[in-house]
Amino acid sequence: MALQDVCGFIPFCQWNAPLLSSTSLEDTSCLPGRRFRPDPVSRSIWRSNTSSSPLEFYVPVQEYLLENPIEFGQDRPTVNLDWTNLTADDPLYHSSLTDSLRSPIPLSICPTVPLPFSLGHGTTTLGFVFQGGVIAAADSRSSCSGLVACPASQKILPVHSHLVGTTSGTSADCALWKRILARELRLYQLRYRRRLSTAGAAKLLSHMLHPFKGTELCVAATLCGWDGDEFQGGANETSASQSSIVTGTQPTTSHAVKDSTAQPVVASGTTVQPIVKLSKTQLNASNETSIPIMASNLSGPRLFYVCSDGCRLQGELFSVGSGSPYAYSILDGRIQWGLSVDEAISIAREAVYRATYRDAYSGNNVDLYHVTAKGWSRRKREDLKEEYYREKERERMRVEERRTGGKEKKSD
Amino acid sequence: MISAQLRAPQAGTMQPRNAATAAATQHKFSPYAFNGGTVLAVAGEDFALVASDTRLSEGYSIHSRDSPKCYKLTDTTVIGCSGFHGDCLTLTKIIDARLKMYKHANNKSMTSGAIAAMLSTILYGRRFFPYYVYNIIGGLDEEGRGAVYSFDPVGSYQRDSYKAGGSASAMLQPLLDNQIGFKNMENVQQLPLTLEKAVQLVKDVFISAAERDVYTGDALKICIVTKEGIREEVLPLRKD
Numbered sequence: 001m002a003l004q005d006v007c008g009f010i011p012f013c014q015w016n017a018p019l020l021s022s023t024s025l026e027d028t029s030c031l032p033g034r035r036f037r038p039d040p041v042s043r044s045i046w047r048s049n050t051s052s053s054p055l056e057f058y059v060p061v062q063e064y065l066l067e068n069p070i071e072f073g074q075d076r077p078t079v080n081l082d083w084t085n086l087t088a089d090d091p092l093y094h095s096s097l098t099d100s101l102r103s104p105i106p107l108s109i110c111p112t113v114p115l116p117f118s119l120g121h122g123t124t125t126l127g128f129v130f131q132g133g134v135i136a137a138a139d140s141r142s143s144c145s146g147l148v149a150c151p152a153s154q155k156i157l158p159v160h161s162h163l164v165g166t167t168s169g170t171s172a173d174c175a176l177w178k179r180i181l182a183r184e185l186r187l188y189q190l191r192y193r194r195r196l197s198t199a200g201a202a203k204l205l206s207h208m209l210h211p212f213k214g215t216e217l218c219v220a221a222t223l224c225g226w227d228g229d230e231f232q233g234g235a236n237e238t239s240a241s242q243s244s245i246v247t248g249t250q251p252t253t254s255h256a257v258k259d260s261t262a263q264p265v266v267a268s269g270t271t272v273q274p275i276v277k278l279s280k281t282q283l284n285a286s287n288e289t290s291i292p293i294m295a296s297n298l299s300g301p302r303l304f305y306v307c308s309d310g311c312r313l314q315g316e317l318f319s320v321g322s323g324s325p326y327a328y329s330i331l332d333g334r335i336q337w338g339l340s341v342d343e344a345i346s347i348a349r350e351a352v353y354r355a356t357y358r359d360a361y362s363g364n365n366v367d368l369y370h371v372t373a374k375g376w377s378r379r380k381r382e383d384l385k386e387e388y389y390r391e392k393e394r395e396r397m398r399v400e401e402r403r404t405g406g407k408e409k410k411s412d
Numbered sequence: 413m414i415s416a417q418l419r420a421p422q423a424g425t426m427q428p429r430n431a432a433t434a435a436a437t438q439h440k441f442s443p444y445a446f447n448g449g450t451v452l453a454v455a456g457e458d459f460a461l462v463a464s465d466t467r468l469s470e471g472y473s474i475h476s477r478d479s480p481k482c483y484k485l486t487d488t489t490v491i492g493c494s495g496f497h498g499d500c501l502t503l504t505k506i507i508d509a510r511l512k513m514y515k516h517a518n519n520k521s522m523t524s525g526a527i528a529a530m531l532s533t534i535l536y537g538r539r540f541f542p543y544y545v546y547n548i549i550g551g552l553d554e555e556g557r558g559a560v561y562s563f564d565p566v567g568s569y570q571r572d573s574y575k576a577g578g579s580a581s582a583m584l585q586p587l588l589d590n591q592i593g594f595k596n597m598e599n600v601q602q603l604p605l606t607l608e609k610a611v612q613l614v615k616d617v618f619i620s621a622a623e624r625d626v627y628t629g630d631a632l633k634i635c636i637v638t639k640e641g642i643r644e645e646v647l648p649l650r651k652d
Contacts, residue, residue, distance in 0.1 A: 147582055150562075153570065172568035176536045215540060 122361020124323030124352055125155055125166035127222040127303050128331065129316045132341040133372040134224040134301040137348040138166050139323070139356050140365040140381070151364040160185055161375045163201060163225035168320040169218035169308065177219055181205050198225035199314065202304035206312040219308040222318045227299045228373050301371065323355030323362040330354050345370065345379065356384055444496050444544045445470055448627030449481050450578035451492030452614060453550035454592060455558030456605050460637045462490040462550035463614045464578075465622070465649065467630040468497060477630040477651065481578075484642055485511060486521045489551030490635045491531075494578035495565070496544035503543050506534060524551035528561035528569055535567030542566050546577040551637055558637075580625040584617055611636070615647055622649040 125138035142153035153171065157178045158164045165181070167174030184204055188196045196204070202223050209219060305313045305320070317335055319327040330351040339347070345368060352366040368379040448469040454461045464481035467474060482492045483504045491507070493500040510530060514522050522530070528549050535543055547563040562575035574592045576584035589595040591613060594602050614634060622629040632647040 149564070150570065170566070170568075172532075172536060172564060172566035173539070175568050176532070217539070 122323075122359070123155060123168045123321035124319070124327055124355040124359060124362040125168050125222065125321055126317075126319040126324070126327050126331065126348060126351055127166055127224045128318070128335055128344075128348070129301045129303050129337075130335070130339045130344050131337055132339070132344065133226060133370055134303055135344050135348045136164050136166050136222070136224040136369045136371070137352050138367050139352055139362040139384075140367060141356075141361065141363040142171055143361050148363075154367070156367050156369050158369070158376055159201070159223070159225075160189075160195065162195065162228070162371065163198060163223060164369045164371060164376050165221045165223045166320065168220040173217050173219045173308075174221065177205065177209065178221070180208065184208075195227075197227040197298070198223055198302035198304055199227075201225065202306050202312050202314075205306045206310065209306070209308045210310055212308065213310055217308050219306075220320050221306050222320060223302075223304045223306060224369070224371050225302050226371050226373055226375075227302055319351070321355075321362065323352075323359035326355040326358045327351040341370070349382070353384055353387055357388070443541075445498070446544075446579075447475075447495070447497040447500075448579050449479075449494040450576065450580040450584065450618070450621055450625065450628045451481055451494045451546070451548050452574075452576045452584060452588075452617065453492060453548045453560040453562075454574045454588075454605070454610050454614065455550065455560040455572070456607060456610055458552075458556055458558065458638065459607050459610070460490075460550040460552060460558035460560060461610055461614060461634055462492045462548065462637070463618065463632060463634040464492050464494065465618060465628045465630060465632055467628065469627050474630075480631075480633040482633060482635045484635065485527060485549075486551075487641060488521075488637060489524045489527055489549060490637055490642060491527075492548045492550070492577070493545045495546050499543040499545045503534070503545055503547075507531065510534070524549060524553055524559050524561070525571075527551075528563075528571075531561075531563060532567040532569050535563065535565065539566055546581075548575050548577050550635075552639065556639055579627040580621040583624060584621055587617055587620075607636070607638075611645070618647075618649060 122141070122143045123139060125136070127134060127136040136156050138155035140151065140153050140155060141148055142150035155168070155174075156164055156166050157175070159178060159182045163185070165178055167178065181201065181204065185196050185201055188200075205221065205223070209217070303315055303318060305311065305315060305318045317331055319331065331347065334347050348368060349366055352362075356362045356364070356366075363384065365381045365383050367381050370377050370379065448467060449465055451462070451464045453463070462482050466476075466478050466480045468476040468479035479497070481494050481500070482490050484490050485507060491504070493503060507527070507530075511522055511527070514526075531547060531549070535545075535547075542565045544565055546565065549559075549561040549563075551559055553559040558573075560572045560575055561569050562572055562577060563569045574588045576588060590597065592605060592610075594600050611634060615632065618628070618632045629649050630651055632649050634645045634647070636643045636645065
């Protein structure tokens with residue numbers, strides 16, 4: 001028993017069948033959370049399912065290296081509890097405490113030993129939807145408790161050709177989860193021969209982050225994308241005029257999307273999705289009257305906010321980070337659907353600039369991405385220091401004019 | 413946004429809130445310790461430098477004056493690790509093992525960019541009990557140009573042209589911004605960095621760091637990575 005307490009070693013011969021049959025740990029063993037935070041006893045339970053010989057000697061050395069030895073000797077009431085031998089009769093068996101201990105999902109951490117380094121927060125990112133697509137803008141300062149660790153970090157990461165995500169929170173978490181999301185979306189695209197919609201990507205990200213709810217993982221992302229190729233198969237067979245009826249905002253859907261992605265569904269009509277098939281039959285049957293209603297719900301610019309707390313919201317305007325109140329004040333006053341592309345870009349830029357002006361944790365440069373039916377395009381990164389000096393110059397000129405204007409009046 | 417920043421922990425002690433009970437402090441085991449040290453990397457047109465001091469300290473003591481923090485990974489890549497020495501050793505062992513596995517599986521050495529991406533995932537795999545190491549990788553990329561990749565303890569990384577990490581990083585980074593990046597200067601001629609100038613700059617910078625940072629000193633080791641291979645230079649620093 002001492003060995004078990006020290007290094008999580010569970011000899012098989014002591015295995016207890018009732019415990020096995022009543023827990024559903026083996027079902028949850030495929031959760032991605034397991035890779036990141038393995039739990040000693042649950043892993044051994046899982047392993048015992050697959051072993052055949054009761055004399056097999058298994059020492060989870062690998063897991064011990066990955067395990068969190070901080071829990072060794074901690075002042076928690078159940079750390080030494082030999083609950084592998086719990087039977088259904090034992091009152092503790094049904095307690096919620098042991099339930100939570102049995103869970104392979106990472107538990108919420110209050111680190112009793114504080115980490116020697118701090119992971120701070122501070123950023124300004126924003127995204128909004130308008131008639132010309134989606135604009136995503138962010139500053140580029142990466143700070144942690146007072147030190148600017150990186151003045152030129154990338155907070156907007158493209159996920160695929162028609163989806164970019166802004167990131168806020170721990171930069172390592174955001175970078176890795178974006179990478180994982182990009183991988184999953186690519187796999188989806190290869191398996192189902194169409195791009196997953198922005199709503200689907202948001203749901204996927206939200207579900208991937210859910211096992212880590214309560215841990216110190218911190219990701220607050222806005223996914224800005226253009227859904228457009230769901231009707232590719234349908235639009236392909238119909239005329240261009242019909243595809244323009246499909247969505248008013250993307251008159252060149254089939255051609256534009258064809259250029260930007262290598263979609264096999266473009267070539268063959270047989271691999272078309274059920275949704276698209278429906279639209280095709282509807283097109284053939286009716287006179288395209290029901291298409292616009294369906295189409296406008298399923299394609300066009302989309303904006304989703306996903307947070308590691310579990311929040312997933314669709315919207316038309318989001319701003320995230322410590323500088324977001326300042327950005328909101330600029331955006332709320334000026335954003336409307338009918339903006340031109342240049343106006344939208346300048347409003348986004350102004351919002352980030354104002355936020356960096358007032359918020360200490362935002363600054364340096366502003367990055368701007370514009371997502372349209374053709375994909376995302378990136379505006380050259382702009383150093384806000386120059387903007388600050390230009391504004392100071394403009395202010396100086398205004399004061400000068402006022403003074404000279406006043407003098408002229410006096411002289412009259 | 414985040415990176416993780418260094419703050420010397422009170423290795424194991426917790427300060428009580430009440431000043432009246434200042435005599436009573438609670439000691440708790442901390443799995444982390446801070447062993448000091450500074451690492452610096454600079455990337456040039458066709459070379460890369462990784463420099464580190466060689467002092468290993470803990471609290472008020474110096475454990476060793478000859479513990480360099482640069483580790484050679486491949487013929488074109490050197491990594492500098494500072495922070496907690498135990499985690500530095502384990503991390504370099506893991507990286508070496510993964511490099512060997514890659515070499516046997518793919519019959520070629522890993523490139524600097526690939527090593528950086530791999531290190532990011534290794535570090536993130538311990539997201540909830542991180543390696544307390546500040547890594548900087550310096551090497552040549554596939555085209556022969558210098559590359560520097562800087563990491564935070566949980567795996568966030570990016571490619572830079574110069575970076576300082578470790579205990580004196582906050583002092584050195586602004587100086588490098590000014591001298592190598594020509595930042596915050598007006599009307600300055602931006603000459604490309606030559607190898608001799610870079611080496612001299614690194615030496616000057618470390619001498620200054622040793623003056624002001626107690627955890628940096630004893631000796632300086634510079635690994636110079638060029639297409640001919642990896643060369644080392646050692647320079648003594650102040651020992652007090």
